[in-house]
Amino acid sequence: MAATETPMQRERATTIYEKSKSGRRAAVLPAAEVPERPIEELIPSELLRAEPPRLPEVAEPEIVRHYNRLSRRNFDLDSGFYPLGSCTMKHNPRLNERVAALPGHARLHPAQDPKRAQGALELMYRLQESLSEICGLPHVSLQPSAGSHGELAGLLLTRAFHADRGEERTKVLAPDTSHGTNPASVTMAGYEVVKVATNERGGVEMDDLRAKIDEDPDQVACLMLTNPNTLGLFDENIAEIAALIHAAGGTLYYDGANLNAVMGHSRPGDMGFDIVHLNLHKSFSQPHGGGGPGAGPIAVSERIEPFLPRPQVVRREGDNGDGPSFDLDLERPKSIGRLRGFQGNFGVFVRSYAYILSLGADGLAEASETAVLNANYLVARLAEGRSRKYLPLNFDRHCMHEFVLSGKPMKKELGLATLDLAKRLLDFGFHPPTVYFPLLVEEALMVEPTETETKESLDAFAEAIERILVEAEGDPEVAKSAPYTTPVRRLDEVKATRKPVVRQPLV
Amino acid sequence: MLTAIGISSVDELFEQIPAPLRLGRPLELPAGMSEAEVFEQLAALAARNSDAEEQVCFVGAGMYDHYVPAIVDAITQRSEFLTPYTPYQPEISQGGLQVMFEFQTAMSELTGLPVSNAGLYEGPSSVASAGYLAMAATKRSRFVVSRGLHPHSRETLETYAVGYGAEIAEVGLRDGETDAEALAAAVDDETAAVFLQNPNFLGAVEQVEALGAAAKEHGALLIVAVDPMTLGILKPPGECGADIALGEGQPLGNRLDFGGPSFGFFCATQEQIRRMPGRIAGETDDVDGRRGFVLALQTREQHIRREKATHNICTAQALNALGAMVHLAWLGREGFRELGELLVQRTAYARERLAAVDGVELLHEAPVVREFAIRLDVPVDRVLERCAERGIAAGYALGCDYPEHEDGLLVAITERRSKAQIDELAEALGAAIQAERGALVGNSATNAPLGEGAS
Numbered sequence: 002m003a004a005t006e007t008p009m010q011r012e013r014a015t016t017i018y019e020k021s022k023s024g025r026r027a028a029v030l031p032a033a034e035v036p037e038r039p040i041e042e043l044i045p046s047e048l049l050r051a052e053p054p055r056l057p058e059v060a061e062p063e064i065v066r067h068y069n070r071l072s073r074r075n076f077d078l079d080s081g082f083y084p085l086g087s088c089t090m091k092h093n094p095r096l097n098e099r100v101a102a103l104p105g106h107a108r109l110h111p112a113q114d115p116k117r118a119q120g121a122l123e124l125m126y127r128l129q130e131s132l133s134e135i136c137g138l139p140h141v142s143l144q145p146s147a148g149s150h151g152e153l154a155g156l157l158l159t160r161a162f163h164a165d166r167g168e169e170r171t172k173v174l175a176p177d178t179s180h181g182t183n184p185a186s187v188t189m190a191g192y193e194v195v196k197v198a199t200n201e202r203g204g205v206e207m208d209d210l211r212a213k214i215d216e217d218p219d220q221v222a223c224l225m226l227t228n229p230n231t232l233g234l235f236d237e238n239i240a241e242i243a244a245l246i247h248a249a250g251g252t253l254y255y256d257g258a259n260l261n262a263v264m265g266h267s268r269p270g271d272m273g274f275d276i277v278h279l280n281l282h283k284s285f286s287q288p289h290g291g292g293g294p295g296a297g298p299i300a301v302s303e304r305i306e307p308f309l310p311r312p313q314v315v316r317r318e319g320d321n322g323d324g325p326s327f328d329l330d331l332e333r334p335k336s337i338g339r340l341r342g343f344q345g346n347f348g349v350f351v352r353s354y355a356y357i358l359s360l361g362a363d364g365l366a367e368a369s370e371t372a373v374l375n376a377n378y379l380v381a382r383l384a385e386g387r388s389r390k391y392l393p394l395n396f397d398r399h400c401m402h403e404f405v406l407s408g409k410p411m412k413k414e415l416g417l418a419t420l421d422l423a424k425r426l427l428d429f430g431f432h433p434p435t436v437y438f439p440l441l442v443e444e445a446l447m448v449e450p451t452e453t454e455t456k457e458s459l460d461a462f463a464e465a466i467e468r469i470l471v472e473a474e475g476d477p478e479v480a481k482s483a484p485y486t487t488p489v490r491r492l493d494e495v496k497a498t499r500k501p502v503v504r505q506p507l508v
Numbered sequence: 509m510l511t512a513i514g515i516s517s518v519d520e521l522f523e524q525i526p527a528p529l530r531l532g533r534p535l536e537l538p539a540g541m542s543e544a545e546v547f548e549q550l551a552a553l554a555a556r557n558s559d560a561e562e563q564v565c566f567v568g569a570g571m572y573d574h575y576v577p578a579i580v581d582a583i584t585q586r587s588e589f590l591t592p593y594t595p596y597q598p599e600i601s602q603g604g605l606q607v608m609f610e611f612q613t614a615m616s617e618l619t620g621l622p623v624s625n626a627g628l629y630e631g632p633s634s635v636a637s638a639g640y641l642a643m644a645a646t647k648r649s650r651f652v653v654s655r656g657l658h659p660h661s662r663e664t665l666e667t668y669a670v671g672y673g674a675e676i677a678e679v680g681l682r683d684g685e686t687d688a689e690a691l692a693a694a695v696d697d698e699t700a701a702v703f704l705q706n707p708n709f710l711g712a713v714e715q716v717e718a719l720g721a722a723a724k725e726h727g728a729l730l731i732v733a734v735d736p737m738t739l740g741i742l743k744p745p746g747e748c749g750a751d752i753a754l755g756e757g758q759p760l761g762n763r764l765d766f767g768g769p770s771f772g773f774f775c776a777t778q779e780q781i782r783r784m785p786g787r788i789a790g791e792t793d794d795v796d797g798r799r800g801f802v803l804a805l806q807t808r809e810q811h812i813r814r815e816k817a818t819h820n821i822c823t824a825q826a827l828n829a830l831g832a833m834v835h836l837a838w839l840g841r842e843g844f845r846e847l848g849e850l851l852v853q854r855t856a857y858a859r860e861r862l863a864a865v866d867g868v869e870l871l872h873e874a875p876v877v878r879e880f881a882i883r884l885d886v887p888v889d890r891v892l893e894r895c896a897e898r899g900i901a902a903g904y905a906l907g908c909d910y911p912e913h914e915d916g917l918l919v920a921i922t923e924r925r926s927k928a929q930i931d932e933l934a935e936a937l938g939a940a941i942q943a944e945r946g947a948l949v950g951n952s953a954t955n956a957p958l959g960e961g962a963s
């Protein structure tokens with residue numbers, strides 16, 4: 002076995018509530034300092050709470066121990082290789098944490114008078130300008146809170162754009178390889194999803210696209226695309242796709258989850274996209290936080306700009322030799338309105354702007370080159386061994402920053418499902434790739450190594466896959482019952498959904 | 509590596525991009541910089557902001573200058589929490605999943621509702637998400653919304669409603685509280701949900717239960733946005749008939765950050781569990797019978813259900829929810845209530861103290877917890893400017909969101925605002941009002957221009 006079990010990892014899970022003892026506490030609060038009045042004199046008693054909420058009663062040392070212990074029951078990027086496809090698990094420079102924590106950022110109230118938040122607004126403006134250049138589109142709104150929020154924004158922008166022209170369209174096209182958020186956003190925005198097939202090169206099936214458009218061109222509001230797509234392949238027909246959608250009067254939407262492949266090499270705006278969302282927690286190094294926070298800024302073309310969410314950060318030229326100033330523009334009559342409170346996930350902007358400054362123009366292009374190199378090297382390394390037979394590349398061509406393997410032969414010949422391979426990888430100290438996505442690939446494994454991995458870590462991963470396949474040739478049961486070394490073993494997910502227990506019962 | 513791939517240069521890998529679509533030039537961005545230089549640039553930008561260390565902050569309006577205990581940073585900055593992603597592989601994500609479970613328990617306790625998710629983006633978009641749930645639950649598409657709901661929440665709800673196709677009727681305020689008669693008249697059998705906020709945007713504690721009766725009568729959901737820091741004091745929404753309680757989570761363990769990242773919380777009745785947005789952790793067992801946690805009810809979610817998902821959300825704010833959980837554990841059962849009481853006492857003092865200032869009167873007399881609205885008899889923006897020059901961010905001007913309260917100022921109190929600071933605010937407001945009155949009548953003795961002698 003690749004890793005050894007430690008007592009701490011294997012101890013029974015105990016929640017903070019189970020460590021609670023009446024009367025214990027950590028917090029010491031300031032004295033009221035003011036003359037105190039019975040609370041019922043201030044707020045009618047029928048509006049008051051009878052009993053305080055049953056929060057845990059634990060002293061600070063025990064709180065620290067509890068969460069430290071919990072932290073050791075997580076696998077994280079700082080501990081090892083995390084090739085989770087479409088998630089761009091690249092290193093998170095600690096400088097970014099340091100600058101985000103500066104009081105001028107961290108303790109700045111979002112309703113501060115713009116005059117007294119010039120540094121923050123300038124930072125946001127500079128980030129907008131940088132993302133605009135990277136995307137090749139003239140305007141950016143930083144407001145959306147994550148990729149899915151950016152998608153919803155893009156669809157609402159599309160609706161506003163068409164409404165402004167007196168049109169109401171009902172359909173949004175999306176390839177069958179698209180991220181699940183795409184169709185979910187389409188429904189939330191009040192549209193109907195029309196699936197477009199994938200061709201034998203992994204791109205959009207052009208005949209199917211034409212057919213879906215021709216069915217009712219006046220109803221086509223938008224095509225949502227990821228390029229490179231979720232197979233890690235660049236769609237060579239993108240110019241023609243853009244022309245078809247634009248001819249039908251629709252907008253072209255770019256899901257930026259895979260931007261890490263093309264930074265400084267190719268720009269969505271130049272490909273013909275009207276609206277792009279970027280995941281700052283992917284390409285621009287914001288730590289993933291166990292599932293957020295992120296941010297999903299959108300970049301748009303000139304014709305979409307009037308509809309951008311408000312407020313928009315703007316730069317105003319100074320008079321009489323004064324320097325420029327920055328402001329929040331709320332006077333946007335055609336705007337779709339707000340998507341959230343205040344200005345967006347500013348702390349994320351600080352980190353991503355620091356990242357862009359650190360890398361610069363050349364560094365960003367090099368990051369994408371290395372990401373693509375690493376992915377293709379890993380493909381080659383895997384193909385040297387048993388992967389070639391059991392886990393073939395689904396589309397046999399050079400990939401961009403990620404690639405998709407199919408575990409179909411492995412399942413047929415060794416009886417090992419992709420899930421089993423993934424679980425066995427845990428014993429070898431790796432985070433598995435994304436599994437069972439995209440849906441059109443049977444037993445899919447989607448691998449994205451990112452640029453911040455060394456050749457050695459790629460080699461080690463390839464060797465682990467090889468060892469698991471060799472082991473399975475001998476005895477597939479080992480992998481089928483994996484993992485063995487993790488804090489818990491395979492969990493009953495069906496039970497958790499059939500009879501959900503989603504909070505601790507307290508007495 | 510090139511040899512292994514069978515190419516002679518990395519450029520070959522980019523040949524799959526058609527030549528006209530290759531950029532062919534460097535990005536027009538500055539060259540990369542050393543860590544020290546980046547730090548200096550960012551520090552210089554930060555120095556141009558007046559943060560709550562530079563200005564005593566009485567601004568609230570949904571985000572508050574609370575003290576975030578040191579252990580929150582110590583725990584949230586641990587690599588093991590900071591750098592993984594969504595717990596798709598539960599066997600190696602038990603830490604994060606258990607945090608979600610503990611967080612859900614805490615939010616369920618706070619709101620008095622049995623089901624909580626693991627968090628959404630932030631407050632106003634959570635309100636819009638509740639609207640989407642209400643439409644699915646009731647098969648109706650009309651919302652009745654109190655004007656006491658945060659203006660950003662109302663606007664976000666409108667933005668989303670254009671997409672999912674709901675219409676919105678707004679009910680006004682009377683003496684600071686939602687107009688009960690107007691609300692009862694606005695709710696009908698087509699109403700999917702009634703939206704309230706408690707305390708409302710003007711700080712007033714609402715009669716949630718009484719207002720909610722109209723929703724119950726017509727089979728609409730009662731959705732209540734709450735300030736979590738008031739829930740040690742106020743009757744929880746779950747005991748007032750709320751079907752959904754949600755809100756901005758920033759006051760719990762999250763810094764101001766100029767508006768984000770924070771998190772939204774979202775709690776509901778058992779009936780709504782399969783319509784909930786976002787991740788939910790659930791308890792289960794592993795094959796050896798060992799206790800463990802997983803993402804439960806994933807069949808609601810976009811990565812499984814795609815266009816039929818209950819919501820499109822994927823990445824949310826897990827780290828921010830961890831911060832909240834640690835803060836709540838640090839406060840504990842008694843500390844949480846004590847903090848609420850501290851807010852009530854200091855706010856009552858501040859309200860009385862400011863109301864006694866010449867030129868200030870209360871905008872409403874309704875009970876409050878930690879924020880209250882006053883009226884000034886001189887222009888609010890001028891007074892704010894004068895206070896700012898003395899190092900005090902005196903509050904939030906209501907005029908931009910409530911034209912009917914052009915003279916209104918919203919003042920927020922946290923445990924960081926000492927009695928001395930409140931006294932100083934009263935003094936500064938009084939002086940600013942006097943100076944403005946002088947400026948208005950042109951009395952040279954008191955006509956202190958802005959920027960000089962405004963004390």
